[in-house]
Each structure stands twice: as C-alpha cells, then as structure tokens.
Amino acid sequence: MEGRLKHKVCIITGGASGLGKASAFTFAEEGADIILADVNIEKAEAVKQKIEKLGRRCLVQKTDVTSRVSVLELAAAGMEYFGKIDVILNCAGIARCENQWGGSNWRPMEELTEDDWDKIIEINLKGTFLVNQQIGIEMIKQNYGSIINVSSLSGVIAHKDILGHGAYSASKAGVIGLTRVLAVEWASYNIRVNSVSPGYMDTGMVTRTSSIDGLFEKKIDMTPMKRFGDPSEFARTALFLASEDSSYMTGQNIILDGGYSSW
Numbered sequence: 001m002e003g004r005l006k007h008k009v010c011i012i013t014g015g016a017s018g019l020g021k022a023s024a025f026t027f028a029e030e031g032a033d034i035i036l037a038d039v040n041i042e043k044a045e046a047v048k049q050k051i052e053k054l055g056r057r058c059l060v061q062k063t064d065v066t067s068r069v070s071v072l073e074l075a076a077a078g079m080e081y082f083g084k085i086d087v088i089l090n091c092a093g094i095a096r097c098e099n100q101w102g103g104s105n106w107r108p109m110e111e112l113t114e115d116d117w118d119k120i121i122e123i124n125l126k127g128t129f130l131v132n133q134q135i136g137i138e139m140i141k142q143n144y145g146s147i148i149n150v151s152s153l154s155g156v157i158a159h160k161d162i163l164g165h166g167a168y169s170a171s172k173a174g175v176i177g178l179t180r181v182l183a184v185e186w187a188s189y190n191i192r193v194n195s196v197s198p199g200y201m202d203t204g205m206v207t208r209t210s211s212i213d214g215l216f217e218k219k220i221d222m223t224p225m226k227r228f229g230d231p232s233e234f235a236r237t238a239l240f241l242a243s244e245d246s247s248y249m250t251g252q253n254i255i256l257d258g259g260y261s262s263w
Helices: 018-029 040-054 066-084 114-142 167-188 202-211 215-223 232-244
Strands: 009-013 033-038 056-062 087-090 145-150 191-198 253-256
Touching: 009 018, 009 066, 009 114, 018 033, 018 040, 018 087, 018 167, 033 040, 033 087, 040 056, 056 066, 066 087, 066 114, 087 114, 087 232, 114 145, 114 167, 114 191, 145 167, 145 232, 167 191, 191 232, 232 253
Parallel strands: 009 033, 009 087, 033 056, 087 145, 145 191, 191 253
Antiparallel strands: none
8 A cells, every 4th residue: 555645845944842743654654755854863863863764865954944045955955866855844943932931931912022923923934924925936946836834722812720821822823824825825735724722732832831830730631632642643644635525625723632613
C-alpha cells in the first residue's frame, strides 16, 4: 500500500521539536521527503538522521520565519534540492517570549509589554504570512499545493480563569483569518489552505507553561477527555490536510482540543 504522501515534498517550519517534529516523522512514514526549517540546526539535524533511516530524503535549512530574506532562502534551497514543494506545515511559533517563563509573567492585557506583544505577533503571525507568501509563490507556479497553518485553541476562545493569553490569542486568531483569505485567493491555483487549532498538547512548550501555579491540573480538569493531546494525534490531523484525503477542503480550521471548547 502506497503512502498518502508518496512523491510529495513537505516543508515543516519549527520541525526540530514538538508538533513539527512529530509531523515530520509521520509525513516521512507516509512517503514524503522533508524540508526541516528551524532556527535550531543541531536539533533539526538529529531529526534528519531519523527521517533518513526511514528511507526518505531530508533537507535542513536554518530559517528565521520573521525574516523575508531567510524565508526566500528557504524557498530557493527547497526548489534547488527537490525541484518542487507540495506541502507547507507552519509549526514555528511561541507562546511566551523566552525571558517570560514564570508565574509573575503571566500578565493580563493591561500589564502586557509592547515588546512582548511585538515579538509574539512577529513570530506567530508575520512568520506564518511570510512562509505562506514566499513558498506560495512557488506553489502558484506549479499550480498545486496544500498549506496547513497552525493556529491554537487560544485563537478560537478566550480562556476562562487563565490570564496571559492576550498576544498569543491575537496572533493565532490572525492565523485563522489569514488561512481563510489565502484559501479564497489561491483556490484558482489548485492550492488548498487550512489550519489546525490544537488545544493542550503534550509538548515541551505546553509542559513548561503548565508547570506554573497549578495550571497543569486546571487544564486537565477543563478538558473533557481529561488528558493532553499527543503530538502524534496532531500529526495525523495534519497528514489528513496534507493528503488528497482532504481534496475538497479549504479555508477550514480544525479544532483539536479533547473537547475543551465544547463546554
């Protein structure tokens, strides 16, 4: 039985860890060749070695998604190495600025600094836009593509009793809006654009934030399935959107949250 992504080339931003890493393995297992775009080359190279053991080709490209020049270099490297790009999975993103881990830094909107707002919007929203735009130009030329943007449950709802999601929520809501606009504008080029809004997934980023002030227990209690999602569950959802299994789906946002938003 052939894999659902056989002969496909997939760019995964933030592919060195978390949801991107899990998706890279799933996509490779389904026959895809992978382009890992990440700022952490050491981690990306370790993922590359495992992908190559699956018999797939893998290119690692150091990429700052907030830089148009860096994203242009990613597009050029991918096209030179593989000759095409069929799928984009945008996993690069942050929930808090790197200097903001800690309970005292879960700030309500009236205390949020402009610098932190700018940094989160720049990576999560501007970065997604730049990758969509510059890689999308190559997809337009080839008249084919599937783009999966990663939003968040926080882009869909305001979290009850959990402060500090302001900039993150705004950035991820923007990703959903961007997804819908691109889906409409690029449908004539045979490019599908969808997004996934994961709830609390068992990744390093979520683990770090959930260790603050008893948030782990609070998040579990507010999730009907009473557990965090596994990155492999996200990867299989992304696989559905990347493959022809979703050939008539575009402009949609899939909420993957264990029922959190259903209360």
